[in-house]
Amino acid sequence: MSGPPRLIAREARARPAADGASRRRPLLEPCDTARSGGQLPRLLAGPPAHGGAETFEQHLARLGHLPRRCPEDIVEMVHQAGLRGRGGSGFPVGRKMAAVADRGGDPLVVVNAAESEPASMKDRLLLRLRPQLLLDGAAVAAAATGAGQAVIYLHSGDDVLASALETALLERTSTPFDDPTFRVAYGPPKFVAGESSAIVSFLEGGLAKPRHAHRSSTSGVDGRPTLIQNAETAAHLALIGRGGPDWFRQAGTSRWPGSVLVTLTGAVASPGQVLELSGPRPTSDLLTDAGRLDRPPQAVLLGGYGGAWVEGERAWDVPIYPDMLADRHLPFGCGLLAVLPHGHCGIAETARLLTYLADESAQQCGACMFGLPRLAETMQRLAAGQASRAELRRFTRRSDSIVGRGACGHPDGAVAMAASALDTFAGDVALHLTGRPCPPHARRGLFPIPSHCPTWR
Numbered sequence: 001m002s003g004p005p006r007l008i009a010r011e012a013r014a015r016p017a018a019d020g021a022s023r024r025r026p027l028l029e030p031c032d033t034a035r036s037g038g039q040l041p042r043l044l045a046g047p048p049a050h051g052g053a054e055t056f057e058q059h060l061a062r063l064g065h066l067p068r069r070c071p072e073d074i075v076e077m078v079h080q081a082g083l084r085g086r087g088g089s090g091f092p093v094g095r096k097m098a099a100v101a102d103r104g105g106d107p108l109v110v111v112n113a114a115e116s117e118p119a120s121m122k123d124r125l126l127l128r129l130r131p132q133l134l135l136d137g138a139a140v141a142a143a144a145t146g147a148g149q150a151v152i153y154l155h156s157g158d159d160v161l162a163s164a165l166e167t168a169l170l171e172r173t174s175t176p177f178d179d180p181t182f183r184v185a186y187g188p189p190k191f192v193a194g195e196s197s198a199i200v201s202f203l204e205g206g207l208a209k210p211r212h213a214h215r216s217s218t219s220g221v222d223g224r225p226t227l228i229q230n231a232e233t234a235a236h237l238a239l240i241g242r243g244g245p246d247w248f249r250q251a252g253t254s255r256w257p258g259s260v261l262v263t264l265t266g267a268v269a270s271p272g273q274v275l276e277l278s279g280p281r282p283t284s285d286l287l288t289d290a291g292r293l294d295r296p297p298q299a300v301l302l303g304g305y306g307g308a309w310v311e312g313e314r315a316w317d318v319p320i321y322p323d324m325l326a327d328r329h330l331p332f333g334c335g336l337l338a339v340l341p342h343g344h345c346g347i348a349e350t351a352r353l354l355t356y357l358a359d360e361s362a363q364q365c366g367a368c369m370f371g372l373p374r375l376a377e378t379m380q381r382l383a384a385g386q387a388s389r390a391e392l393r394r395f396t397r398r399s400d401s402i403v404g405r406g407a408c409g410h411p412d413g414a415v416a417m418a419a420s421a422l423d424t425f426a427g428d429v430a431l432h433l434t435g436r437p438c439p440p441h442a443r444r445g446l447f448p449i450p451s452h453c454p455t456w457r
């Protein structure tokens with residue numbers, strides 16, 4: 001799956017060859033939430049998207065230099081800001097920073113810009129348009145923890161992103177805020193290769209596969225305390241470093257301060273569009289304003305391919321923000337809203353996604369490598385109107401036996417998504433069990449799946 005890590009110094013020009021996995025060109029148009037009554041965008045403020053990456057000169061002219069601060073002040077500032085990780089876990093960033101800083105030794109900072117969710121575009125957007133925000137964020141994290149090195153980790157195969165990053169590094173000749181030594185590492189374009197313990201393994205020269213019981217903040221790459229933050233989190237750090245905690249808290253909620261990025265995909269006007277929300281907004285607002293829908297869709301998949309299906313009428317009034325969704329036991333995850341239109345088979349779409357997730361297993365935990373393909377098979381049979389009630393009962397038992405048995409959360413997410421499909425599309429399930437599947441045109445794939453995935457597109 002992968003060889004030793006390819007660490008490319010900031011001066012290097014070499015880039016990995018495109019392998020086709022990420023050749024699709026997402027629509028990267030930030031939405032100005034101010035148009036619909038929200039506060040001005042933060043991460044997505046600046047030059048329009050068609051101009052490409054903001055240069056270092058433009059970045060400094062717009063935002064100014066990062067002020068110098070001592071490590072303790074930075075950690076305290078991030079605590080006060082209440083920044084939570086934007087990679088899906090929502091862990092308080094200040095606590096992670098403090099854990100790495102307190103550990104001493106030779107800390108390392110990693111910005112995880114490997115956006116594994118195929119339909120999520122927010123980190124790609126930041127890397128392509130605002131790469132200097134990511135690098136500033138890495139510099140803030142390095143100053144807070146005392147790290148002399150920062151690695152920017154991304155999937156191989158996307159020349160546009162690689163080029164934006166390498167150009168940004170070359171432009172960054174000197175700042176008053178001392179930069180760490182930057183390195184770029186290109187991991188394999190696999191779903192679980194973006195998991196934090198998989199990144200640690202890769203940077204140590206191993207395969208980009210998750211490990212059990214991993215705590216990178218105390219013992220990460222080669223035993224070094226390692227702070228791993230995703231790209232959006234790093235970009236927020238760049239702005240907190242300038243605006244401070246009070247400014248940061250002007251957006252978001254008291255439990256989830258700061259703005260969040262959301263990607264719309266599926267049956268919307270511009271699949272792949274990224275929105276920046278400066279506070280909770282009902283799904284109906286997002287889907288009517290940006291998605292150009294005039295009524296609730298059949299269903300929405302929230303949080304990513306390991307997220308949860310929600311029936312469209314129910315989702316319509318749900319406020320989109322991580323804490324608001326958590327109150328309703330719904331995932332925010334990577335911030336994906338994938339819209340399934342009426343007349344499209346949710347069971348078939350679920351079968352596609354489940355097949356993809358099964359293919360993306362790192363093949364090292366039995367429950368995941370053997371269990372997910374069996375679940376995907378049953379879901380495919382159900383979509384085709386071939387599954388029996390007994391098979392569906394086995395599906396549920398097998399699902400129960402998979403949860404919690406992997407080294408990472410990959411199978412748990414897949415199982416949860418599949419279970420939510422059986423609830424959300426219960427009417428279709430009943431019909432399919434009587435041998436009456438949806439017509440072939442309703443079973444066509446809708447949500448994006450990387451081209452390296454061989455089956456069931």
Ligand code: SF4
Pocket residue numbers: 192209210211360361362363364365366368369405406407408409410411
């Ligand atoms: S649970 Fe699955 S994806 Fe995660 S490490 Fe094990 S085999 Fe790999």
